[in-house]
Amino acid sequence: MRKTIYRNNLTCCRPNLDNLLGHTETYSAGDLVRVSYDSRIMEHVRTPLYIQGKCGTIVKSHGKFANPEKLAYGLQSSPKVHLYMVEFYLVNIWTTAYANDSHDSICLDIFEHWLTSI
């Protein structure tokens, strides 16, 4: 796990050209990520409020899809964005309602621009 964090920090500090252009996926299975917190709740975002600011693990990449945050406003030709299945322990989300020893989890599909490495 320590190795994963180190590698992601490097990626974060020195992104290569392919990453900058969105050609390759920034994250791969097992990477630890944090979901951004964004107060634009009145806009068309697919990232539910309950998962914003939470830390999870990349399960898989789904490939690239049109960005719904642009599509909703008629911007059909906006660049496609990588979409990832990300898994979170429920105990980390509902901190008081869940027993610490629970391995129950939740997965959500989250677009790359919502994620940062941790």
Add this chain to the structure above:
Amino acid sequence: MYDNLEDHVSHSHQEPHFDSPDTSSFEKQVEGLKQTLLSKGLITQVELEEMIAELDQRTPFDGAQIIARAWTERDFRNRLIANGTKAVSELGYHPPDDFQSLVVLANTEFLHHLIVCTLCSCYPRWLLGRPPDWYKSIAYRSRAVSDPRGILNEFGVTLDPNISIRVVDSTAEVRYMVLPLRPSGTDNLNMKELVGLITRDSLIGVGLPHSPSVG
């Protein structure tokens, strides 16, 4: 072909009663939108009826066929888990939009999947038909992500504490379907009999397939 369809769409006796959204207000909105689209000529009545007919063509029977095949053919099962969209296209099932993809989640002895859409009602309609009303209710959508074991209990499913639950909150791009565990004592059943054990609820994860004695 659809002779045992009723078994698939009939509701479990233990199905809990969730609140329904405020249908009267939604109905008015839908009717208003429909009339506007028709009056502006953006859509015709015939097109609308065709779309509804296409939606109604699909039922959980379609999903059950796919799962029964996965239970009986290991190679197909592997392909289904690796790339759901591609695997079901072998059987003639294609998503309504080019962009939409399918991920099939295999339950194991230690992991149970439960599907919800907290934002609206995302559902693999092209494999299961329209979602049940409770799937769209505020109660199911909010509680499935915060108290999945409680929800399962209300559907009559009590999981061993050693089995972890993995809730999947799905959105537009990727639709999810559960691949339930094949019940024991089904080794000698044929495809049609296996399909008869697979309920709609077991494909969402709020139920389990019937046992042969019950089914």
